[in-house]
Amino acid sequence: MVLASTDEILEDLAFFDDWEERYKYIIDLGKELPSMAPELQTADRLVKGCQSNVWLHYEYRNGQLVFLVESDAVIVRGLLALVMSAFNEKSPSDIVAFDIDDYFSTLDLERHLSPTRGNGLRSIVGKVKSIAMSLKNVTDNAIEL
């Protein structure tokens, strides 16, 4: 999928000064996110948040992690697009190294990653990071051998 890069998003969001435009932009980003086929939306891919459901599917190809995500709420979907701009088609090392909290702070969206919001976004970020971490460990160990 061709998504806006983190730099493009940073630039675009800095351009808006009212919250409505910012969130319309975020909702639109979500619309560009490819849909996950219904048959992939299975219980084992579900990251259950308190208020909305989020599904995560991944494949490891040519040293890169390729993700598919889905949400039944449009704002979460938009925020997932932001997360994917940072993580999709990146190497495990890049994903582990990327400071998502800092990225969301710079976007002035850090409240969406706060533990009190039951939107599943924080769980998704945690899951992506742990997938990347375990792959990175395997790769690192392989090099040592």
Next chain:
Amino acid sequence: MAFDVAVIRQQFPILSRDIDGSPLVYLDNAATTHKPQCVIDAISHYYSYSNSNVHRGAHRLADESTKAYEGARDTVARFINANVREEVIWTSGTTESINIVAHGIAQQLNPGDQLLVTEMEHHADLVTWQQACATSGAELKVAPINDNGELNLDQFQTLLCDRTKLVAFPHISNALGTVNPITKMIAMAKAAGALVLIDGAQGIAHGDVDVQSLGCDFYVFSGHKVFAPTGTGVLWGRQSLLESWPVWQTGGEMISTVTYQSAQWNQLPYRLEAGTPHIAGVIGLGAALEWLSRQDLDGMRLHEKALMATATERAEQFEGLRIIGTAKNKLGVLSFLIEGGHPADVGFLLDRQGIAIRTGHHCAEPLMNRLGVPGTARASFSLYNTLDEVDALFDALKKVRLMLA
């Protein structure tokens, strides 16, 4: 003094704050209500002036705090018209109150016995009974509702039988706002010989609960939904039942004599109140009910009805909005869905405009499944809400609809 919402609002300091520059419009009262200054002061006064443990101290502070603490019990007893003050048991909230009753009934149940609840139960009034059945081998029956969210009384009657040991249902549904015909339901359940517990979490704040005239056996509620602190609650039960009810927790306060090998239980209410209680919270609960009792309650109820009627009317006219729960008799709660918007989106976009609601399944997942919805957006009202705030909700929803289009 006649009911004046402006005067009421002045007593709640939190209502004057803003959210990102918009005035706070707090419509999440079914989750918790705010506290008037006098309740905040009562808690603060206790900690700054007479903090001490209750019942046991040989000093002035203990005398004062015991007097305030036991005075709160008298206030609650008056507020719900208990037969005697000893029928008022302090708990941490509705959930613990129900657990005390469920824990006791589970010891008395046998395979073949039945408990009866309704499809509109909050998890607190469902899972507890479900587990009491699981440990005892009794069967849990569930009385159905219609698509409007009203209980079917004929089927409720059919499900009652001589094996029904206890019936539990909400005074008012937290997810839909349905006001149940509890007097009638209690009479039906009592005629079948069952014990009756009313989940009063949403019912208590309307100030018209009289446990003697209701005729139920247990009425339970949380303090924090009636302007008092979180972590406080009441189990009201008939003295004749509570006197011999299986003890809940054991420890200090709830015993009369103790040897290394045995103990005898204290009398009511203490036999069901082990350990040092939430003294400050209880004093706050007393202050809250004293405060509520001083208001023009008839005026308050008219105001609450007007809020519900206006919100319903506006909702019915709002294109793309579907009301979830359309019972004839509703109070305090407007649950709804907006076309094309997940409740989480609606809740978030309202919050950005200063409007606080709750979204999700409202701790009533089986009810949401029964109604075929993933959850709802829920606006819930209290006596300090204004008709202007109802307008503000629908003005903000217009923006939500526009953004989600």
